[in-house]
Amino acid sequence: MTHMLRRWLVVQLLLRGEPRYNKRRMSAELYDVAIIGGGPAGSTAATLLARTGRRVIVFEKEKFPRFHIGESLLPSLMPTFDRLGVREQLDRTFMPKYGGEIAAACGGRQAKFYFKDGFNAKQDRAYQVTRSIFDELLLNQSRASGAEVHEETIVNELSLGERSVVLETVSAAGRKTITASYLIDCSGRQTVVGNFCHLKRSYQHLQKFSIFAHYENVDRPSGIDGTLIRMVRGLDRWFWMIPLTPTRMSIGVVMDTKVFRALKLSPEEALTKCIEEQPVVTERMTHAERVSPVYAAGDYSYRNVQLHGDRWLLAGDAAGFIDPVFSSGVYLAVLSGEKAADTLEQVLREPHRRRKLFQSYERSFNSVLKMYLSFVNSWYSGREFMEVFLNPTDILQIAPAVNALLAGNASNSFPVRWRMWLFYFFVRAQRYIPFSPRLTLTPTKAEGSALTNEPVTA
Numbered sequence: 001m002t003h004m005l006r007r008w009l010v011v012q013l014l015l016r017g018e019p020r021y022n023k024r025r026m027s028a029e030l031y032d033v034a035i036i037g038g039g040p041a042g043s044t045a046a047t048l049l050a051r052t053g054r055r056v057i058v059f060e061k062e063k064f065p066r067f068h069i070g071e072s073l074l075p076s077l078m079p080t081f082d083r084l085g086v087r088e089q090l091d092r093t094f095m096p097k098y099g100g101e102i103a104a105a106c107g108g109r110q111a112k113f114y115f116k117d118g119f120n121a122k123q124d125r126a127y128q129v130t131r132s133i134f135d136e137l138l139l140n141q142s143r144a145s146g147a148e149v150h151e152e153t154i155v156n157e158l159s160l161g162e163r164s165v166v167l168e169t170v171s172a173a174g175r176k177t178i179t180a181s182y183l184i185d186c187s188g189r190q191t192v193v194g195n196f197c198h199l200k201r202s203y204q205h206l207q208k209f210s211i212f213a214h215y216e217n218v219d220r221p222s223g224i225d226g227t228l229i230r231m232v233r234g235l236d237r238w239f240w241m242i243p244l245t246p247t248r249m250s251i252g253v254v255m256d257t258k259v260f261r262a263l264k265l266s267p268e269e270a271l272t273k274c275i276e277e278q279p280v281v282t283e284r285m286t287h288a289e290r291v292s293p294v295y296a297a298g299d300y301s302y303r304n305v306q307l308h309g310d311r312w313l314l315a316g317d318a319a320g321f322i323d324p325v326f327s328s329g330v331y332l333a334v335l336s337g338e339k340a341a342d343t344l345e346q347v348l349r350e351p352h353r354r355r356k357l358f359q360s361y362e363r364s365f366n367s368v369l370k371m372y373l374s375f376v377n378s379w380y381s382g383r384e385f386m387e388v389f390l391n392p393t394d395i396l397q398i399a400p401a402v403n404a405l406l407a408g409n410a411s412n413s414f415p416v417r418w419r420m421w422l423f424y425f426f427v428r429a430q431r432y433i434p435f436s437p438r439l440t441l442t443p444t445k446a447e448g449s450a451l452t453n454e455p456v457t458a
């Protein structure tokens with residue numbers, strides 16, 4: 001009882017911004033930064049802050065390695081991987097990814113893009129990763145850099161004060177309360193702070209359902225083209241095919257949640273049926289064998305109306321998640337984890353600049369999210385996206401600009417932005433005036449077998 005009362009008093013004092021609690025106790029428990037979640041956003045922030053000598057603690061509810069979706073990365077992360085000191089390990093562990101290919105489900109039309117051809121490209125490759133291994137590697141780097149990492153520990157209560165934050169955690173060892181000057185919420189789609197503060201808003205037009213699994217022995221081209229992510233676009237669904245190792249491939253399908261419900265099938269049955277109906281997918285799956293359970297994720301697109309408070313920042317999916325289509329999730333997670341760490345490092349040195357630095361963090365992350373939201377909206381706007389994308393034009397370097405966005409190489413780049421506006425204009429105009437040939441995006445026998453046509457290169 002006395003213990004409960006003392007803890008209640010400590011929390012009340014912290015919330016009032018009056019740090020008059022027991023100094024000895026606090027010095028044992030006060031961290032510069034607490035991080036909820038040890039995914040790519042959390043581990044990136046933890047490594048960078050710990051390396052500057054800050055006292056950092058990470059709480060991760062799972063025991064790594066654990067399955068996670070989000071396997072295809074973007075090349076603009078390479079400099080951050082260098083900064084984290086993991087580049088060589090990543091090179092040794094994962095398949096490179098030199099670009100992608102987008103194919104129409106009606107067959108015969110596809111476009112490949114290689115990152116090296118992107119507008120102002122600085123990197124020619126990214127990685128295709130098995131997330132369980134990738135996330136563990138990054139979290140181990142946080143530990144090696146000096147962060148205190150607690151796995152199998154859930155943050156289940158929060159007090160967000162004006163001068164500090166208090167977290168209550170639960171693990172096999174019991175309940176624990178810690179205090180930190182700042183908090184970064186990197187809890188992914190659990191959005192601990194977003195839910196706690198009622199900041200979360202869904203993108204109603206992007207309520208999608210994804211079903212996915214790993215397969216062995218899916219056919220793929222040899223050489224560099226065998227490393228590309230392949231996306232197959234149908235009328236009301238699209239598929240990803242991501243090569244993870246020389247023999248293993250991640251395959252998934254995405255559709256409107258209401259389309260999935262109308263199928264009245266289990267995720268496993270739906271995945272099998274959706275694949276069987278797409279000749280452009282099955283043509284590579286003659287010898288394929290599913291080697292993982294079937295996973296599903298739904299209604300995952302949202303944003304938070306605020307990305308910072310007095311003592312906290314949101315990063316990665318905990319800040320917002322748009323859609324898996326352009327593989328931007330891990331890019332945005334690592335980018336925001338890095339920016340959050342740099343922002344807090346500066347704030348810890350110059351506390352009087354906190355408000356401005358937090359606002360600037362929120363503005364810059366929101367502007368990148370907005371760029372991907374426009375791109376995603378265009379993708380789902382109808383067949384016209386595919387009709388324009390599969391007929392790339394050399395005019396004004398629009399295709400390299402689209403390629404740059406697909407590589408994550410576009411944040412704050414005005415030359416890319418105005419070219420993207422033109423691309424969106426062409427997609428809209430295509431609805432009324434067919435500059436490019438029309439596509440059905442519906443598999444038919446004749447169209448489906450036309451895949452031998454020469455590919456178009458974006």
Ligand SMILES: Cc1cc2nc3c(=O)[nH]c(=O)nc-3n(C[C@H](O)[C@H](O)[C@H](O)COP(=O)(O)OP(=O)(O)OC[C@H]3O[C@@H](n4cnc5c(N)ncnc54)[C@H](O)[C@@H]3O)c2cc1C
Binds near residue numbers: 188327
């Ligand atoms: C269907 C689908 C396909 C996708 N494909 C891609 C892709 O190809 N490429 C790509 O880049 N992205 C992809 N993404 C997005 C990608 O999965 C995420 O954007 C990325 O994992 C975000 O990283 P994060 O660190 O923010 O969150 P996460 O990786 O989700 O990590 C959050 C961590 O927080 C922990 N946690 C949550 N709550 C608590 C708590 N209360 N206490 C302690 N720990 C907690 C979780 O256990 C988790 O480990 C896809 C997403 C979906 C839904």
